[in-house]
Amino acid sequence: MQSPWQSDELGHIFHTLYDLWRAALTMKQKKRFHMIQVTDTDHQSRRIPDFTPYTFGINADWLEAHKGAPEYSHLLSEWGAWEDPEGFGSKKREHQDDQGTPNDEVD
Numbered sequence: 001m002q003s004p005w006q007s008d009e010l011g012h013i014f015h016t017l018y019d020l021w022r023a024a025l026t027m028k029q030k031k032r033f034h035m036i037q038v039t040d041t042d043h044q045s046r047r048i049p050d051f052t053p054y055t056f057g058i059n060a061d062w063l064e065a066h067k068g069a070p071e072y073s074h075l076l077s078e079w080g081a082w083e084d085p086e087g088f089g090s091k092k093r094e095h096q097d098d099q100g101t102p103n104d105e106v107d
Contacts, residue, residue: 002044005066009089010057052078056089 003011022030058079067076084091 002042003047004044005048005059005062006053007057007059007089010053048072048075050075052082054082054084054088055080056084 025033063076063079066072067079087093
């Protein structure tokens, strides 16, 4: 499920963390999780998080279109105010690719 407020960079981080978590499970642990993962449905979540994400995690086009909406004003008041942490968004190092991986390392 897609979150329209979320940047591609943050979405990639969440998918990478899920893949790392899943790869770290033993076969016995994996058998305890019975789920069917559905992808590529273009469904979008209408939920806006209660927390303020770092600026790199925000879809700037979505924020621009919704920041003045009365129903979102209490949630979006601080959006765009959190400086990006080192290695992400505007503070991404020159030798990192778009996914945040240094170019000389393999994913």
